[in-house]
Amino acid sequence: MQLDDVMRTTGAIRAFTDDPVPDDVLWRVFDLARFAPSGGNRQGWHVVVVRDPAVRAAVRAAAEAGWEEYVAFTRAGRVPFGAGEDGRWHGVPDDVDLTATPLDRSFVQGLWAAPVLAVVVADLRQLAVLDVEADRQSIVGGGSIYPFVQNVLLAARAEGLGGVLTTFLARHEDAVRDVLGLAPYQxxxxxxxxxxxxxxxxRLTRRPVEAFVTIDRVDGPALST
Ligand SMILES: Cc1cc2nc3c(=O)[nH]c(=O)nc-3n(C[C@H](O)[C@H](O)[C@H](O)COP(=O)(O)O)c2cc1C
Incomplete structure (x- = not known):
């Protein structure tokens, strides 16, 4: 595939056939993904491919709990765990009931039929979080991990695979800390x-360039051809 075809068609896939993903294919995906950039080239990622049914069950329970809380925000018309107008996190708003249980679980159920579940773990000691003291939610640390994750999805697409990056599990990572063997710095x-x-x-739904690239200032004129 041409690079632009891969980039234009690597959308989120949450429904899979029963076809297995051979280990040599999975290996090639990670072999390409590892060329991702990271701050200081510290490559602070580690991938746990989850196969043991007991580990899978623990990961599923924790991720579904995170998904349920995500849904509680969207039901209240809010961006889940998003910042306020000042860019800061102000806690769970009063109109969000984190204990409500979604009735339709089809969205998340498709994920558990995926032949490959890979948990991407970050070594926090390796992340230079330049905005760690900013008076707003931090952005920068994940930037040393998510290019790698996107590379996984792009390489998978080129292998005829599809997938999705999910973050539901991060909400309850402590619930899987022992079962995944995570150190405190991970x-x-x-x-x-x-x-x-x-x-x-x-065809992926994405904003056009003119909607998010401007000259000199955020409210400057749009870049156009
Ligand atoms: C940082 C990040 C976190 C995401 N978390 C989740 C998630 O927890 N669950 C999920 O199903 N999709 C998740 N996604 C996938 C997005 O929902 C998806 O990329 C977006 O809606 C575009 O979908 P499309 O490619 O089908 O157009 C995440 C994507 C990113 C980049």
Missing amino acids: GVAAMVCLGVPDRFPT
């Missing part, structure tokens, strides 16, 4: 589900 950056998709998206 945190969950993502859980990536991979497999052979029923179908690939042909």
